[in-house]
Amino acid sequence: MSAEPKTHSVSSRQRCPQAKGLESVAPLVRTVEENPDPIPTTIKGTVPTWINGSFLRNGPGKFEFGKDRYTHWFDGMAMMHRFHICEGSVTYSSQFLRSDSYVLNSEKDRIVVSEFGTLAMPDPCKNIFARFFSHFQTPKATDNANVNFVKYKGDYYVSTETNYMRRVNPQSLETKEKVDWSQYIAVNSATAHPHYDREGATYNMGNSYGKSGFFYNIIRVPPAETDAAAVDSADLTGAKVICSIRASEPRKPSYYHSFVMSENYIVFIEQPIKLDLLTFMLYRIQGKSFHKIMTWEPQHDTVFHLVNRHTGKESEVKYRAAPMITLHQINAFEENGFLVMDMCCGDDGEVIGDFTLENLRRGSGEEMDKVYMTHEELHDDELLQYGGLEFPHINYDRCNGRPYRYFYACGFGHVFSDSLLKMDVHTKELKVWRYPGLYPSEPVFVASPKATEEDDGVVLSVIITPREEKSTFLLILDAKTFAELGRAEVPVNIPYGTHGVFNVMG
Numbered sequence: 001m002s003a004e005p006k007t008h009s010v011s012s013r014q015r016c017p018q019a020k021g022l023e024s025v026a027p028l029v030r031t032v033e034e035n036p037d038p039i040p041t042t043i044k045g046t047v048p049t050w051i052n053g054s055f056l057r058n059g060p061g062k063f064e065f066g067k068d069r070y071t072h073w074f075d076g077m078a079m080m081h082r083f084h085i086c087e088g089s090v091t092y093s094s095q096f097l098r099s100d101s102y103v104l105n106s107e108k109d110r111i112v113v114s115e116f117g118t119l120a121m122p123d124p125c126k127n128i129f130a131r132f133f134s135h136f137q138t139p140k141a142t143d144n145a146n147v148n149f150v151k152y153k154g155d156y157y158v159s160t161e162t163n164y165m166r167r168v169n170p171q172s173l174e175t176k177e178k179v180d181w182s183q184y185i186a187v188n189s190a191t192a193h194p195h196y197d198r199e200g201a202t203y204n205m206g207n208s209y210g211k212s213g214f215f216y217n218i219i220r221v222p223p224a225e226t227d228a229a230a231v232d233s234a235d236l237t238g239a240k241v242i243c244s245i246r247a248s249e250p251r252k253p254s255y256y257h258s259f260v261m262s263e264n265y266i267v268f269i270e271q272p273i274k275l276d277l278l279t280f281m282l283y284r285i286q287g288k289s290f291h292k293i294m295t296w297e298p299q300h301d302t303v304f305h306l307v308n309r310h311t312g313k314e315s316e317v318k319y320r321a322a323p324m325i326t327l328h329q330i331n332a333f334e335e336n337g338f339l340v341m342d343m344c345c346g347d348d349g350e351v352i353g354d355f356t357l358e359n360l361r362r363g364s365g366e367e368m369d370k371v372y373m374t375h376e377e378l379h380d381d382e383l384l385q386y387g388g389l390e391f392p393h394i395n396y397d398r399c400n401g402r403p404y405r406y407f408y409a410c411g412f413g414h415v416f417s418d419s420l421l422k423m424d425v426h427t428k429e430l431k432v433w434r435y436p437g438l439y440p441s442e443p444v445f446v447a448s449p450k451a452t453e454e455d456d457g458v459v460l461s462v463i464i465t466p467r468e469e470k471s472t473f474l475l476i477l478d479a480k481t482f483a484e485l486g487r488a489e490v491p492v493n494i495p496y497g498t499h500g501v502f503n504v505m506g
C-alpha cells in the first residue's frame with residue numbers, strides 16, 4: 001500500500017457502463033455427459049511441443065436428478081475436466097466427482113442432499129456467500145467440491161469452502177476418499193484458494209467458533225516427507241493452526257474467499273460483509289431464508305491482519321482501509337519496507353444484492369494502534385469497457401509473494417466472463433482477447449522450460465459458446481504477446497466452470 005492515493009467520488013458500479021442486450025448463456029449451464037476415456041481433439045494452429053502436462057478444471061456439470069432440478073448453477077454436481085497436452089497434441093476427458101451427494105442423488109434419482117440453491121438465491125455471488133454460511137449449519141455440509149483443484153503433500157484434492165475435500169487422481173480423475181478438516185485440526189472449513197511455499201508446504205485459512213468467540217485460523221500443512229513410503233491415501237498429518245485471528249466482532253464474522261502470502265507474511269482481509277450469528281441461529285429456527293442476515297456494512301472499515309508466516313505472530317498494528325468487497329487477491333510482496341498487495345475488489349458491496357443493508361452507525365471498537373491505508377488502481381478507465389476483471393492468475397511459481405509485473409484475468413462484460421486480459425502492473429497496459437459469443441474460463445499461465453522473463457510461456461483457457469453445439473476449444477495464447485498460438489477443438493459441450501490448475505506431472 002505504498003502508492004499515491006487516488007480517490008473517486010463515484011462508486012465502481014456507477015463508473016462501469018451498463019451492459020445492454022446481453023445474449024442468453026443458458027446453454028452454458030446445461031447438464032453434460034462425462035467422457036472418462038480421453039478423446040482426441042482437432043488442433044488448429046500450433047500447440048508448442050514443450051507443453052507437457054494436464055490442464056485440470058473444476059465446475060458444476062449436472063443440474064438435475066430425475067425430475068428434481070437445482071435452482072442455481074453453483075449447486076450443480078462437480079465435474080472434473082482434464083486437457084492432457086503432450087508433444088503438440090491434446091486429449092480431453094471428464095468425470096463427475098463421486099461425492100456422497102452425487103452418489104446418494106444418483107441412487108435415488110432425485111435430489112436428496114440439499115445444496116445451496118435451496119436458499120433461493122439467484123445469483124452466483126450470493127450463492128458463494130450462502131455456501132460460506134452453510135458452515136454454521138447442521139446437518140452436515142456438502143462434499144460436492146466444485147470450486148477448485150488444490151494440493152496438499154503432493155496429492156490433488158478438489159475443494160469447495162466447506163470442511164470436506166475429496167482426494168482425486170489427477171490422471172484418471174477417479175474420486176478417492178473424503179477428507180474432513182475437523183478430524184485433523186480445530187477448524188470447520190477451509191477456502192478453495194490455498195497458497196504454496198517453495199518448500200512444498202500448503203497454507204490455507206478456515207473458521208472456528210465456540211465459547212471464546214469466532215476465529216479466522218491460518219493453517220499450515222507441511223510438505224510430504226521425502227523418505228515416506230508412497231501410500232495411496234489422504235494425509236494431512238502435521239497440519240497445524242499457526243495463528244488464530246479473533247473476529248473484530250465476535251458475533252459478526254466476515255466472509256472471505258481467499259488471502260495472500262508474501263515471502264514473510266500472510267495478509268487476511270476482514271471485509272465489512274458480515275453475518276450476524278445470533279440472527280442466523282434465530283432464522284434457522286424460524287426457517288427464514290439467509291439473505292436477511294448477510295449484510296454489507298460500509299460503516300465499518302476493511303481491516304487487514306498481518307501475520308508472520310514463520311512465527312505465526314500477528315502484528316499488533318491493524319491496517320485499515322475504506323469498506324471494500326474482495327473475493328480473489330492477486331499477489332503480495334515486500335519491497336523497500338512496504339508490503340504491497342494487489343487484489344480484485346470493489347467499493348460497492350451491493351453486489352451482494354438483496355441482502356438487507358444495515359446502515360447502523362455505531363462505533364466499531366477501533367484499536368489504538370491503527371494505520372489507515374489508501375490504494376492505487378492497477379488499471380485505467382480502459383478496463384471499464386470489459387466490465388472489470390476477476391479470476392486473476394500470475395506466474396505463480398516464480399512470482400507468488402515476490403515483486404511481479406503481469407497478471408492474467410477474465411473480463412466480465414456479461415454474467416459469465418467474455419474476455420481474457422493481461423495486465424502490466426508497471427505500465428497499466430492491457431492486452432485483450434475477446435470475440436463475441438465466446439466465453440473463456442479463468443486463464444492459467446504455464447512457463448516455458450527455458451523461460452528467462454516472467455511472461456515467457458503460454459496462457460491456457462477453455463472457450464465455450466452458447467451459439468453452437470459442441471464447439472468447445474482449449475485456447476493457447478502466447479503469454480507475452482497475447483496472440484493465439486493454437487487451439488484444440490473438443491467435440492463436446494462443457495458448462496461454464498470455476499477454477500483450474502496446470503499439473504506438470506501429466
Ligand SMILES: [Fe+2]
Binds near residue numbers: 192193257328499
Ligand atoms: Fe475462487
